[in-house]
Amino acid sequence: MNADKQISELVYRSCLMLDALDFEGYLGLCAPEFRYTIVAYSPELKKDMVWQDVNKEELKHHLDLVPRHIRDTGTISRFPTVYSITCSADGKRANALTGMQVYKTRLDGGETTLFGICRLIDVIGLDSGNPRLLSRQVRMETRQLGIGSQIPF
Amino acid sequence: MSRTAAEWRQGPKLPATHFVNSRIYTDESLHHEEIEKIFNKVWLIACHESELANRYDYRTFLHPCGRSLILIRGEDRKVRSFYNTCSHRGNTIVREPAGNAARLTCVFHHWTYDSKGACVSIPREREGYGSRLCKEDVGLREVKAEVAYGGFVWVNIDDQCAPLAEFIGRAFEDLEVELSPQLEVFHYHQAVVDTNYKLWHDTNRELYHDYMHYHNRLTGLGQKGYFDRVFHCYPNGHAQLDSMEIQYQAYRGQQRQLTWPGAPKAIHKLIDIFPGTTFILRVPSFRVDTMTPLGANKVLIEFRGLGLKADTPEERAERLREHNNLWGPFGLNLHEDLLANQMQTQAMRDGPEAAHVLHGREENNTTHDEIGMRQYYAEWGRLMGRSPHDPYAKLRDERR
Secondary structure, three states, X not given: OOHHHHHHHHHHHHHHHHHOOOHHHHHHOEEEEEEEEEXXXXXXXXXXEEEEEEEHHHHHHHHHHHHHOOOOOOEEEEEEEEEEEEEOXXXXXXXXXXXXXXXXXXXXXXXXXXXXXXXXXXXXXXXOOOOEEEEEEEEEOOOOOOOOOOOOO | OOOOHHHHHHOOOOOHHHEEEHHHHOOHHHHHHHHHHXXXXXXXXXXXXXXXXOOOEEEEEEOOOOOEEEEEEOOOOOEEEEEOEOOOOOXXXXXXXXXXXXXXXXXXXXXXXXXXXXXXXOOOHHXXXXXXXXXXXXXOOEEEEEEEOOOEEEEEOOOOOOOHHHHHOOOOHHHOOOOOOOEEEEEEEEEEEOOOHHHHHHHHHOOHHHHHOHHHHHHHHOOOOHHHOEEEEOHHHOEEEEEEEOOOHHHHOOOXXXXXXXXXXXXXXXXXXXXXXXXXXXXXXXXEEEXXXXXXXXXXXXXXXXXXXXXXXXXXXXXXXXXXXXXXXXOOOHHHHHHHHHHHHHHOOOOOOOOEEEOOOOOOOEOOOOHHHHHHHHHHHHHHOOEOOEOOHHHHHHHO
């Protein structure tokens, strides 16, 4: 499989795993030095806001706690489209830009509504022949997320 | 034992001050009355001074009356507020939530205003109006504005209102030291939630719901001193809860090291300002909620996270991280609170079989006492001229 295909599959798989609440599987796609951030530009404050900024261990801690908290009974479905993949000259890293729509589906009645749109800006390590996420920045376009979500995008 | 319809309607065997009729949360006509009798009369937070740091910085604010307001810092550094409405054909003047402009120009016909609300330019003024109307007659409608209590910009659209200090009274005494340094907003987000604004504020006025929060059960509810906190009630419906130290290590494995001026430990403090503002200091984070009711079953909540202007980048990052873990849009606690309020609204339906919502816990005004809500509804009833437990009694009496 060529690198582009491997990278696209990694991005898609990471979203499917979060959809399925397979947090262990998701973290398995991340390198030990993984950093996860959620950023949104605030026209009110006229600057970027950081809504989440965690390393792999902190993200694991957060995800481990999710089942202990009360959360919406609906499901979240991510629909990513990988727009571009750029590999470094030495072939050790790649940058992937993905556009994503996220929908919520109510458990009771099954109504689906758009939850938010964002971009995933990923840096992927290719060193081992097995692509791993080195970092993911979720850049939110949607800033009004209603009751929010404990599960990151 | 379950209840029949008649028993359900009868209400609880508690004093009338200790429960409310759920129609106060669902009736659209009461919502409109609240806007007139409460929100159009009281001081509300529009933004924070750090959002208007420089001369000519402006912010907009959706007032519960439905009008957009402009907050602008003038050349004299004073913050003033105006209806964001052009005096010509009523168009919206400022379209961005924030910006910087020495002159505010309406895009429609280029009428222009300065930062004091004076109209300074009307294209072809003389040709159109001659001596019948001039710039001096058509300034913006100014709204009372004051900067106080941690640098927040408060507004009141009632020209006859009492000064802010009179409205607040002693309610901020317990946060006086903590609010004295220069603060800065680092987090802002809005949530439009299908619930009544009072249900959100109720949640900020009672800690009994700590049972819902895994985090609070571990760091507060199960800790020494938790049940000793006392609610203090102030005139005009404001309330404050005594502080306690949060035991973060019970949740995260380690205690927070970063503190706050006046709060050397990881304490939690809570102050509720009538009718819908809450200050929560959970060291090292500080959050302020403000609300704009959009209907009986819809509210816009603005969440601000604040740090000290003097924070180092490392300190700011820690405040931010702690804030977001619990209170950001992807935080673990905020979602729980908002979900609970949304579920309340799903369960409450307008109509004759309204539920009675209990505010009847009495525990000597301590942590799980519901005095905070009882005091709130005493003030609500006074301003509305209605009994929260029987809001239609007056109407019924008039029909007889």
